[in-house]
Structure formats: structure tokens, C-alpha cells
Amino acid sequence: MNDRQVDSVGSIRRWMYGEKLENFLKQDPNSILGELLRQSVGDVEMTQRNAWDHQICIMKSFSLPENLVSGARIYFELTVPRLGRRADVVLIIRHIMFILEFKVGESAFNRSALDQVFNYALDFKNFHEPSHDINVIPILVSTDAPEQPFQLNTTSRKDGLVFPICSAPSQITDIIQEGLINFSAPSIDATAWEQGRYMPTPTIVEAARALYSGHDVKEIFRSDAGARNLTATTQTVDTIIEKSRNHCRKAICFITGVPGAGKTLVGLDLATRHLNPDSETYSVFLSGNGPLVAVLREALTRDRVEKASLTGMTIRKGEAKKEVEAFIQNVHHFRDEYLQDTGAPPEHVVLFDEAQRAWNLEQTSAFMRQKKGKSEFNQSEPEFLISCLDRHEDWSVVVCLVGSGQEINRGEGGIGEWFDAVLKRFQSWDIYLSPKLVEAEHSTGDKLQKVLDHKNTYVNENLHLATSMRSFRAENLSRFIREVLEFEIESAKATLAGLLVQYPILLTRDLSRAKEWLRKQARGSERFGIVASSQAERLKPHAIDVRVKTDPVKWFLAGKDDTRSSFYLEDVATEFQVQGLELDWACVVWDGDLRYSGDRWAHHQFRGSRWNRINKLERQRYLENAYRVLLTRARQGMVVVVPEGDDSDPTRSCDFYDPTYNYLESLGLQLL
Secondary structure (H helix, E strand, O other): OOOEEHHHHHHEOEEEEEEHHHHHHHHHHHHHHHHHHHHOOOOOHHHHHHHHHHHHHOOOOOOOOOEEEEEEEEEEEEEEEHHHEEEEEEEOOEEEEEEEEEEEEOOOOOHHHHHHHHHHHHHHHHHHHOOOOEEEEEEEEEEOOOOOOOOOEEEOOOEEEOOOOEEEEEHHHHHHHHHHHOOOOOOOOOOHHHHOOOOOOOOHHHHHHHHOOOOOHHHOOOOHHHHHOOOOHHHHHHHHHHHHHHHHOEEEEEEOOOOOOOOHHHHHHHHHHHOOOOOOOOOOEEEEEEEHHHHHHHHHHHHHHHHHHHHHOOOHHHHHHHHHHEEEEEHHHHHHHHHHOOOOOOOEEEEEOOHHHOOOOHHHHHHHHOOOOOOOOOOHHHHHHHHHHHOOOOEEEEEEEOOOOOOOOOOEOOHOOOOOOOOOOOOOOOOEOOHHOOOOHHOOOOHHHHHHHHEEEEEHHEEOOOOOOOOOOOOOOOHHHHHHHOOOOOHHHHHHHHOOOOOOOOEOHHHHHHHHHEEEEEEOOOEEEEEEEEOOOOOOOHOOOOOOOOHHHHHHHHOOOOOHHHHHHOOOOOHHOOOOOOOOEEEOOOOEEEEEEEEEEEEEEEEEOEEOOOHHHHHHHHHHHHHHOOOOOOEEEEEEOOOOOOOOOOOHHHHHHHHHHHHHHOOHHHHE
């Protein structure tokens, strides 16, 4: 039985057991346990049976007045798809939602367990429409813990969410009654609450976990315009794949989208639905973004091991890692494999993430000559990658996921390299384009027109993802950052005014104050960290050294007790570690590499003991794109730090920093 079911009246039920509280209190415990077992997938371990038995007994020991019991509802194992978990027990009593997480046999309350129940509460508060404006009280129950004092403290956001309460089983009734007394609000309509829309915007890591474990993409994404766009794009690509297979055609498809719109998720969704190597549509997800591949692989590997243990199975981490590596591959490893193997790959469908970052002919040839000993190699990376799929005698599809303004490193040729390859060697291939490829950020000169004139070219608006889904609070963030970087000042002011309603962007010159702000904003396990440009080499007086390599796996996945994690605010990630990944809250530290200078940017690189001006237009674009990446990482809000200069240090002159700070302040950023 799936976690997500449809009841007799057609509404979605996300729980394994749900009932009126008064009926639950009268029902035989074995009958309740039997219902949970019937709704379970596969065999249920004895530890889980015992935990349910314990929870049922505790919840039936209520001594609530009859007037509070009447109309209340109780749910066991309520699915939270975005997090890939289930809340143990949820109670709807009058005007309050109580979320209870049980730790059976535990006598202590550890931080990870508190974060767990807090995350459930945050998920409902942020993504479940009927829960936006209600009071939510998360409770962590350690069944062997002694009674202890408790307080109901709302978080700083004042949105009706209470900090998690530590409770012994005997205190649950008192906490419920205290909550009902301390908060006043209209009663919750339980039926409307059950049928309310769940509209999540998961991080790329959360989405990958959910998709890889079998959740449908519709379960983990919000059901608004952005998600409809995502679904339409996926269905369009499915149609292209089927058409190519049925008619023995070879096709290349270009999907564009604003930052955070879900291009990577389209690729992951397609790949997870075609994981079977024996399938005719077997596919693989490729990315040249090393940190993204490493983080996703590690997250999915950990998840695979953890979920296996919960079902009583044992799977070694190395074994799980091999499974994941077949699903998500580094594009350079794929390239190296088929330099040696001249046969067709087993996959008929290959999805290239961040295709605009593929190497041009010059960079690829130099790499092959210096690293692979192939002095005669004369293909760009796109040309060689397409040629690998062209080895199939029947059909194949290449899907290029294209980000705008995301080229950040030497030799990244942009989408024009793919056009060159198709026009040069693969003219029999069908070409499917997003109409947004004509925009300036995808500038390809006259190459695009040549592709449009190609007899097998098809333009489809569904191949563009227009709505950012990275930030559930600020869909216009990417627009604002573009306007800032391109000096569209009046437009930037107008966009910012709308953003600040739900998405704070603060400006300060004090890094320590920025760190304090980050810590206060984050709730539960919401991730925060410091990011800076890889060229920001004069931040060392502020204890930021971008030359020290940060491990993106530890930075993005390690917990609050690990000094290598982003939470510690010690290691700093650059655009290379964070591209394609997200934080909830970010501190962007702005150095003198990109300086406001009148109505333009002055681009600099630090070499030896001085700043040198960057004159090459391509490298100027890379630097601006680095800041574009950094300024669009945060899902919920960010603080920008432009530190004070020091005129006694010629490498940190106030003139390098003050104009940038003044420019950002003039746009209307809130001062911290």
C-alpha cells in the first residue's frame, strides 16, 4: 500500500491510520495496530510493531476533558513526502495542531531528534496550505524520560510555530491543555485540513532522495504554476523519447529555465523512471558539476542504507554506492569510459545537466593532449558526447539541461558549442528547442539562426521552465539578481519591494553580526552557511580564505556538531561548491574582485600582492556569473556582507568596497 492513498470520497490521505479521537479512545488497541500493519509496505520489524504498540497505549492514556476530545482527530504515521519520512502522531484539537515524535526506550532528548520533530512542523507550516495560519506545537516524547519543566515559546517568526517541547509520556495531556489555554484562534476545520493542498519546494537533495525512493514527482512538488510547468516539460520530453524510439530517430533536446526552476529535477525525474538496464528507454543522469554529483551520491547512498536498515535488511555502504553511481554519473567519467570503449553505451537516453558548462574545442583538446596523451583529438566535449549516443544503430535521445548565466569557469563554451556540434556532424538528428534560447544570457550569435533554419528543428515552449522553485518565499529572486548585476536600477527597486514581503535580504559591513543573524533565522535543521567568490582573496583579515578547499559533501550534509559543516560558519563555499545546490539561509561576502564603478562593474583578480584588472570579456562574464550563482543560493533569505576597507592596506582600500556597498544600499536592501 502506498503512503499516499485515496479514500472513499476521493481526497488524498497521507496517513496510515486516522480517526476521530473519541473513536480512537474507545477502539481496541489490537484493532488499531492491525490497521497500521495492513497499511504497511512489506514485512514490519518487531521493533516497529512494539513502537506502535507503545505509542497506541500512551495516546489512549489521555485524561482530556470530554469537550476537548469531541471533534478532535488523531493520525498515525502521517507522510511528509518532501522529507521522505512519516510523523509518528498528529493531533488536531480545536485550534491547535500537535505533532508528536516518539523515541521508545529513550530517556534523553538529543538534538537530532528535536530537529526531526521541528522539521515536520516546519514542513507543514511552510508547505501545507491549511497549516500556514494555525498554531503548531511539536512535541518530542522520550518514553523512559522523567517529567521535567516545559514552556511554550513561539519562534522569532511569530507565525504560530512553537519551539519543540521535550516531554515524558505522562506530560502529554498537560502540554496539550497548556497549549489550548495559551493560544487563541478559530477552530481548525479537520476536513478542510485533511483535504488541503500540500505544496512543497524541496531542495535538490530532498527531491533526489524522494524520487530515488519511488515517490512520484507530483507528490513532492507544489501544485501551482511552477509545478505544472515542470510536469508539462517532463511530459514533453517523454513524448520526444517515445517518438524517437518508435520512429528510429535520433534527437537532441534543449531545456532552459531560470535559476532554481527545476532543470536538474526534470533530469532526475526522467532518470529515476528509467532505472532498469533491461528497459529500451534505460537512461542515465550525467553532470560535470563534481560537487553536485558528490553530494547527491552521498545523500542517496546514506538514504539507501538507512531505509534498508529500517526494513530489517542489511546493505553495505559500498554496495549502495555502486547502485547510486549507476544512476548519477560524472560526465567526465562517462567521457573517459567511451574514449576507451568504441561501442554504443547501454543507455539510449542521456541527460546532461548544466550542458552550457561543457568544454569547448580548445579546452577539450588541451585536456586530451595534456592528461590523456591524445595529441590528435579535435572534438569539443559536446561533439564527442553526442557521438557516443550516435553509435546506436536504431535510436537515441540527448537531453541538454541549460542554465542561463551559469558558465563560471575557463573553457565552458555555452550552448553554442552544442549547436556547432549538431550543425557540423549530426545534421540528420532532430533538434528540439526552448524558445528562450534566443535571450541574451544564451547568446549564440548566428549559430541559433542556423539551427532554426535546420529542416529537423522544432521549437516547443514547454521546454522552458519559467518559474523558480528554489525559493518558496521568493520566486522573483533570480530576476532581482539579474537586474542588480545589469544595473536595471528602477526595475531592481520595484522587484525588491515585492521580495521583502517574505524574503529578507539584508546588508551589513559586519560579518559577526551577519553570522548572528543567520543563527537566529534558521529553525530545525534549516541549513545556513557563508559563501564567497573564488576570486575573493582579500577576505583573509575576516578569517575567510577561499583558497582553502571546502569539502562540499561535509559542508552540505554534515550535522551541526561537525566543524566541517556549513552550520559552523567557518569553512566557506565558493560558486564551484554551491552551484546547483541550495541553502535555506546564506551569507554572501562580497570582496573587491567585483566592484561597482559608476554604471558598470570593474572586474579584478588578485595575483601576488596586488589586484589586477580582468580585461578579457569572457572572464568578466565568468566573474559576474559567479556572483549570480552565489546570490541565488538561499531559499528563505540572505545577508550580504560588504566589509569595511582599510586604507592602510593598499589591497583593501575603502574605494574597493564603499561604492559597492552604497550601490546595494541605494537599491533598498535592509540594513542589519
